[in-house]
Amino acid sequence: MVKSHALAAAKQTFALAPGLTLARVVVVRNDLRRPCILSFAVTRAAVESIRWDVAGADEIVASVASEVLVERDGVFGDLGPVDALMNEVYAELAAGARRALADMAAGEPEAAAEYPAGFAVVDVETSGLSPEYDRIVEVAVVGTDRNGNVVDEWTTLVNPDGPVGRTDLHRISVADVADAPRFSDIVGELTRRVAGRVIVGHNVQFDLRFLHAEFARARLRMPQVVSLCTYQESHGYLPGLRRRRLPDCCHAAGVVLTDAHAALEDARAAAGLLRVYLGSGHDLVDTHRRLPQHAARIGWPRVTGTGAAVKVRPPAVPPPIPAPAGALAALLEDLPISDLLSEEAPLSAAGYVELLAEALEDGVLTAEEAAALAEHARFAGLTRSDVDAAHRGFVLALARTAVADGRVSVDERRELNNAADMLGLPEGLVKRLLSEADSEWVAQLSRACRPLPGGWAHGEPLRVGQKVAFTGGDPVRRERLEIAAQAAGLRVMNNVSRLTTVLVTPEAQPDSRKGEAARQHGTRIVRPGVFEQLVANVQAAAPEMSVAPNAEPEVAVAAVTGRRVPGVPASPAIIRAWARENGYVVGPRGRLPQDIQAAFVAAQGAI
Structure with missing residues (x-):
């Protein structure tokens, strides 16, 4: 290990000093009670020729270093003092190294406490999403050891000298931070x-x-940290999640999260995830x-503490009641973000989409x-x-x-069109995407259908995508049948x-508005018992059923036949289905190869 650190120091020295061609490394014990234990010289050319991925430190020192001074003590081969082996020049180098170490120790009496080994789980609540314009209004740090076990905690509200942003989200008011310390104080x-x-x-780049x-x-200049x-590591440790927000990951990992969007609670939860990750055996x-x-090697600025008192947010009592979710919020709740990115998308795009959803x-x-x-996209390299x-x-x-x-x-x-408009997507895209999504939904469910059982006696079966309605009867049974x-x-x-295929009702001639409409349109009326048999044996969609609700006729033709209609682009789902049927290998997501698209267009032209 000592030789590994010495070689790393030499490598860093050459990286920082382009004009340097030779370096001498002298190692002294950090407790100052033992003299020099290793010394060697190495050239830049020798360091650049090292295969760091396959060679061990002993092998590297033996093969590329010169003027090596090292002694091994005892049966375990510990490095012992080599001062007696040194000439006057080397001895002075070792003495200088010891003096420098002594000066550093004298100037940093609490260095070990000030730079603890392990992890610092950080969470900030902010007045907005832009670091350029918005400010931190609360910060928390949960310190852990190398195994993820919590060793210390600290949190405070922060006075942003301005607006606090979305109080409905983080529940921090202007009054809460009025007497809180400023960031420069803490x-x-x-x-x-x-x-x-x-x-x-969790999404630590934010x-x-x-x-x-x-x-x-x-x-002050904050260094580039390790x-x-x-969030990113959850793809490895917690595969298969549809959403990867902090509550989603905590639920999957069995970690308690009691008060989301409170900095200390979020940091505790992320620390819990870290502990689960490190103890998983992955x-x-x-x-x-x-x-x-x-x-531990990263240099931080020396900042003298002001002694300012922290201010901790009061506990949320009673727990906050979330506002009723709108249609878009309801769709976002179960949005499979991990599935919406193409295979070519960089991993950093997932964090951008999570921020977009928020x-x-x-x-x-x-x-x-x-x-x-936009700033986050640039920061993520998108x-x-x-x-x-x-x-x-x-x-x-x-x-x-x-x-x-x-x-x-x-x-x-309406919310889908609004979202598309806000994101600058083409007009009419939502209608096409709904058609594509509906075709995928119908095709997926149709593939899972089983043949009708022998002796089927309930007439024409129901098919995926058909419309049904209910009227009258026991509310509990009706709800179960609807589900x-x-x-x-x-x-x-x-x-x-x-367009309604069946009306489900316990009455032979239902006296209701739906019953009247069913008689007017000739809609089939079935009893709940018969419907139970029908719904248990739903068949694959007939061609005329595999269309999105309210789809235009020409779009419907493309959706159900896979046949390209002039002026109407075929959806990727249709091309993929055609490709699989014709022996092409395609994945479920990502860009379709040009040769497959060209083959599809040619095949449609030949029909």
């Missing part, structure tokens, strides 16, 4: 708690961007356990939120095409969620029209 204590540690957070901005306002994001654990040794949850995208999103693809995938995922229950409400359609109908791929409607 930056010394904050630095003491994070320096030397790996910075951890927190780091705000910390960098606040350090700059305090006329960090670990519990292949990633060894890599993440080594991060603290890299973090900004759009209230159905409004302000200029400040748009600017913050290109214009990456962002455009993320926006389209985001609205497509919303459309898939909207059609998952077999119907798209007026509110859902079963939706699960089987039927569209449960609130009225009866010429």
Whole structure:
């Protein structure tokens, strides 16, 4: 290990001094009670020729270093003093190294306490999404050891010298922060708690961007730190989640989160995730356990504490009651963000889409939120095409969620169009995406259908995508049948029209508005017992059924036949289905190869 650190020091020296061709490394014990234990010289050319990934430290020193001085003590081969082996020049080098170490120790009597090894789980609540314009209003740090066990906690409200932003979200008012310390008052204590540690957070880049901005306002330079994001790493440790917000990951990992959007509670929850990750036995654990040794080498600014008293937010009693969710918020709640990105999208795009979902949850995208999103995209290294693809995938995922229950409400359609407009997507895209999502939904459910049982005696079976309605009867049984109908791929409607396939009612001639409409349109009327048999044996969609609600005729033809109609682009879902039927290998997501698209167009032209 000593030789490994010495070689790393030589490598860093050459990196920092381009004109240097030779370096001598002298190692002394850090407790000052033992003399020099290692000395060698190494050239830049020798260091650049090292295969760091395959060679061990002993092998490297033996092969590339010169003037090596080393002694081994005892049966375990510990490095012993080599001063007696040195000539006058080397001895002076060792003495100088010991004096420098003594000076450092004298100037930093609390160095070990000030730079603890391990992780610092950080969470900030802010007045908005843009570090350039918005400020931190609360910060928390939960310190852990290398195994993720909590060793200390600290939190305070912060006076932003301005607006506090969305009080409805973080529940921090202007009055709460009026007598709270400013960031410049607590930056010394904050630095003491994070320096030397790996910075951890859920979507940690968001927190780091705000910390960098606040350090700059305090006329300090925050270093580029070693960090670990519990959101990004959840793809490895918690695979298969539809959403990866902090509450989603905590629920999947069995971690308690009692008060979301309170900095200390969020930091505690992320620390719980870290502990679960590090104790999981996953292949990633060894890599993440080594991060603290890299973090300990990061230099932080020396900041004298002001002694300002922290202010802790009062506990939320009674617990906050969330506002009723609108149609868009309801769609976002179960949005499978991990599935909406193409296979070519960078991993950092997932964090951008999570931030996008949070900004759009209230159905409004302000200029400040748009600017913050653009800034986050730049920070994450996303290109214009990456962002455009993320926006389209985001609205497509919303459309898939909207059609998952077999119907798209007026509110859902309005919110989808509103979201597409806010994101600058083409007019009419929502209608096409709904058609595409509905076709995928019908096709997926149709593939799961089983043949009718022998001796079928209930007439024409129901098919995926058909519309059914209910009237009268026991409310509990009716609700159970409605849920079963939706699960089987039927569209449960609130009225009866010429497109309704069956009306379910316990009455032979129902005396209701739906019953009257059914008689007028010739809609089939069935009893609940018969419907139970029908819904248990729903068949694959007939061609005329595989269309989105309210789809235009030519779009419907393309959706059900896979045949390209002039002027109407075929959806990727249709091309994928055609490709699989014709022996092409295609994935469920991502860009379709040009040769498959060309083959599809040629095949349609030959029909």
